[in-house]
Amino acid sequence: MEYIFAPHAVAALPVTGSTGRFPVRRIFCVGRNYADHAREMGAVDQAEGREPPFFFTKPGDAVVGGGDEIAVAYPPLTANLHHEVELVVALGAGGANVAVDAAKDLIFGYAVGLDLTRRDLQARAKEKGHPWDMGKGFDQSAVAGPICPATACGHPAAGRIWLSVNGQVRQDGDLSAMMWKVPEIVANLSTLVRLEAGDLIYTGTPAGVGPLVRGDRLEAAVAGVGALRASIV
Numbered sequence: 001m002e003y004i005f006a007p008h009a010v011a012a013l014p015v016t017g018s019t020g021r022f023p024v025r026r027i028f029c030v031g032r033n034y035a036d037h038a039r040e041m042g043a044v045d046q047a048e049g050r051e052p053p054f055f056f057t058k059p060g061d062a063v064v065g066g067g068d069e070i071a072v073a074y075p076p077l078t079a080n081l082h083h084e085v086e087l088v089v090a091l092g093a094g095g096a097n098v099a100v101d102a103a104k105d106l107i108f109g110y111a112v113g114l115d116l117t118r119r120d121l122q123a124r125a126k127e128k129g130h131p132w133d134m135g136k137g138f139d140q141s142a143v144a145g146p147i148c149p150a151t152a153c154g155h156p157a158a159g160r161i162w163l164s165v166n167g168q169v170r171q172d173g174d175l176s177a178m179m180w181k182v183p184e185i186v187a188n189l190s191t192l193v194r195l196e197a198g199d200l201i202y203t204g205t206p207a208g209v210g211p212l213v214r215g216d217r218l219e220a221a222v223a224g225v226g227a228l229r230a231s232i233v
């Protein structure tokens with residue numbers, strides 16, 4: 001195959017305990033998967049009942065990770081960049097119409113991630129019924145720590161998920177509060193698209209989202225999975 005220019009390098013994340021890196025294919029994100037966050041966003045209906053999960057995407061090369069402290073450039077055209085700490089599912093195998101019971105077979109591992117959001121652009125899009133893409137899928141919008149293989153960390157269904165900014169804890173939840181559990185998310189998403197190895201799924205954020213400014217230093221962790229540090233530059 002001869003390309004008219006060199007293909008772009010594949011975005012990849014470090015893997016805990018391995019020198020091999022995880023090549024990222026696509027990035028899917030679940031909206032409003034913790035009732036307390038759905039409430040803080042004013043989506044009371046979703047918090048009360050279990051509506052079907054809904055998904056949005058980020059480009060695969062929006063991922064940024066690796067290193068002791070991940071430097072994230074404050075993105076353009078926003079005055080309200082928000083943090084959302086999330087458990088990230090990393091797929092090591094693909095499939096369509098996957099049963100809930102078989103969903104774990106697709107999962108390579110897990111990471112701590114930040115679904116960075118230009119909240120002002122997202123709010124404007126919601127008002128107008130426009131797509132969320134430019135509020136959610138900008139460059140470096142998908143921060144991720146190293147991937148912990150499920151062979152080492154299992155398949156966490158409960159455990160603390162938290163984020164601090166400049167040493168102040170802002171988000172502090174538990175994975176057990178997810179409305180849609182990881183195997184259900186994988187199964188549901190696999191009815192919409194054929195999932196493939198390399199896909200990442202951001203599984204939603206607990207309450208406490210808020211704005212970031214240049215110079216902020218973030219720490220985030222999921223118990224049993226790992227941690228990340230990032231700075232907004």
Ligand code: MN
Binds near residue numbers: 029030031115202
């Ligand atoms: Mn999110």
